[in-house]
Amino acid sequence: MRASFVFTEMGIAIRRNLSMVISVILVTFISLTFVGTAGLLQQQIGSMKTYWYDKAQVAIYLCTATSPKDVCPQGEASNDVQATVNTRLNSNTLKPYIAKAFFENHAQAYKTFQNEFKNNAVAKYVTPAQLNETFWVKLKDPNQAPIVIESFSGLSGVEQVKDQRTYLDQIFSMLNIASLAAISIAALMLFSAALLISTTIRLSAVMRRREIGIMRLVGASNFYIQLPFILEGVVAGVIGSLLAGGAILAVVNYFVQGYLVQQLPFTSFVGLGDAFTLLPALVGLGGLLAGIAAASSIRRYLRV
Amino acid sequence: MISISQVTKSYRGAPRPALDDVSIEIDKGEFVFLVGASGSGKSSLMRLVLREDIPSSGSIHVLGENLVGIPNRRVPRFRRNLGVVFQDFRLLPNKTAAQNVAFSLEVIGKSKGFIAEAVPEVLRLVGLEEKASSLPSELSGGEQQRVALARAIVNKPAILLCDEPTGNLDPKTSEGIMDLLNRINLTGTTILMATHDRGIVDKYRKRVIELSQGKLVRDEQGSGYGNK
Numbered sequence: 414m415r416a417s418f419v420f421t422e423m424g425i426a427i428r429r430n431l432s433m434v435i436s437v438i439l440v441t442f443i444s445l446t447f448v449g450t451a452g453l454l455q456q457q458i459g460s461m462k463t464y465w466y467d468k469a470q471v472a473i474y475l476c477t478a479t480s481p482k483d484v485c486p487q488g489e490a491s492n493d494v495q496a497t498v499n500t501r502l503n504s505n506t507l508k509p510y511i512a513k514a515f516f517e518n519h520a521q522a523y524k525t526f527q528n529e530f531k532n533n534a535v536a537k538y539v540t541p542a543q544l545n546e547t548f549w550v551k552l553k554d555p556n557q558a559p560i561v562i563e564s565f566s567g568l569s570g571v572e573q574v575k576d577q578r579t580y581l582d583q584i585f586s587m588l589n590i591a592s593l594a595a596i597s598i599a600a601l602m603l604f605s606a607a608l609l610i611s612t613t614i615r616l617s618a619v620m621r622r623r624e625i626g627i628m629r630l631v632g633a634s635n636f637y638i639q640l641p642f643i644l645e646g647v648v649a650g651v652i653g654s655l656l657a658g659g660a661i662l663a664v665v666n667y668f669v670q671g672y673l674v675q676q677l678p679f680t681s682f683v684g685l686g687d688a689f690t691l692l693p694a695l696v697g698l699g700g701l702l703a704g705i706a707a708a709s710s711i712r713r714y715l716r717v
Numbered sequence: 718m719i720s721i722s723q724v725t726k727s728y729r730g731a732p733r734p735a736l737d738d739v740s741i742e743i744d745k746g747e748f749v750f751l752v753g754a755s756g757s758g759k760s761s762l763m764r765l766v767l768r769e770d771i772p773s774s775g776s777i778h779v780l781g782e783n784l785v786g787i788p789n790r791r792v793p794r795f796r797r798n799l800g801v802v803f804q805d806f807r808l809l810p811n812k813t814a815a816q817n818v819a820f821s822l823e824v825i826g827k828s829k830g831f832i833a834e835a836v837p838e839v840l841r842l843v844g845l846e847e848k849a850s851s852l853p854s855e856l857s858g859g860e861q862q863r864v865a866l867a868r869a870i871v872n873k874p875a876i877l878l879c880d881e882p883t884g885n886l887d888p889k890t891s892e893g894i895m896d897l898l899n900r901i902n903l904t905g906t907t908i909l910m911a912t913h914d915r916g917i918v919d920k921y922r923k924r925v926i927e928l929s930q931g932k933l934v935r936d937e938q939g940s941g942y943g944n945k
Contacts, residue, residue, distance in 0.1 A: 626807065634792065635789075635790070637824060638824075
């Protein structure tokens, strides 16, 4: 009895106030889509980090005949250099940190390069001699890269020691900035959504002031008077957040999985499963925000 | 039943208090006319009894509740023992007579079964069983006020407050409403009725309380409207 009455009242309120309710739905929809996008970007960063950090290695590039003369005055690194690096890598000081180390000569480097730049014009002009002979060092703990860099930087015959993670960190910081931007837009939009909800509820209350007046006169409890209005806000918020969830799922399914995955086959991308974990958070956020905005608005209206 | 003791009510910015040191005792089953010019404080007094306002000083007890100290959350439950009728009826225009009455029971959580029994019964009492499914716009003024009365008494209140219930009605229709109020009063309901209707007050010869500029100037049993 009580419940059916409350829901009937809520239904009447929504029908009378339909255009405002639709605008609330749309604003929550758009703002929560931004929230969801930021969440997806963070998940993407996370999955890329585990994928790439795992592959990333420290590269010890040996001098070639074409290396700059200021770092490699004696030109192409001799076999002695190779031997020195190898000995040091196997020494007792470094060995405990290293999971795996292997040497790549000119011919192997050329093969890898041709593979990676298959469709790129540059592949035609490069000769094996131009590519560095390289020691690839995989560490047990990638964070200890500085130890290897310290030991080999400045060694004569070594052109450069590079932690590949530094390349990745640039990409991650760009993705981080993008998700920060999405969060900022989302925060602004959520704020306007909250204002819009409280205006909508106030309008709804004004349109039903006769009913409210009678309810107060005959002794309806405050909770009973307020509930239909709060529910009106929550329903609009939840519909908006469900739409946002749908949009996020569609983006992941059609854009990420349907397009990006084919364009960039060697990258791991967020999947539908990741998007589904975002859904409860979005719906909860939308419903909670709308409920709080509606409740505070109707309380203020009824107090006057 | 209603005990008003040395009550003063001032509104901010008003030159004089709306009620000035007013004391009134009303017993169970009484029928009291509250008279006085516009602005004499009748409406302020009604609002205080309904606990829509709190007096600036003095105390009010209604049905055993101290209305100055009662916490806000207990006010709804208190009001369920009061019925109220206004000059402008205050019916919901999109609900039928029966739905208007039922609405006041629904919002205090009465069961469907109770409503299904109580609504036709009270509509029969006010003589509107034929018009149960008419909208307010299809009813005359007197009929609309009967619906409002039905709504006020359907929950069997101990006290019925009437704020100029005949103010918008012609004398003949007013008489019908007064007969109804009299009958309600005979079942034991205390009635406090604010009115400007000289003819009615003079005819029914009840207890009359007169306010003038916020002061109590007369409280007589079996009196008339007065000279003003």
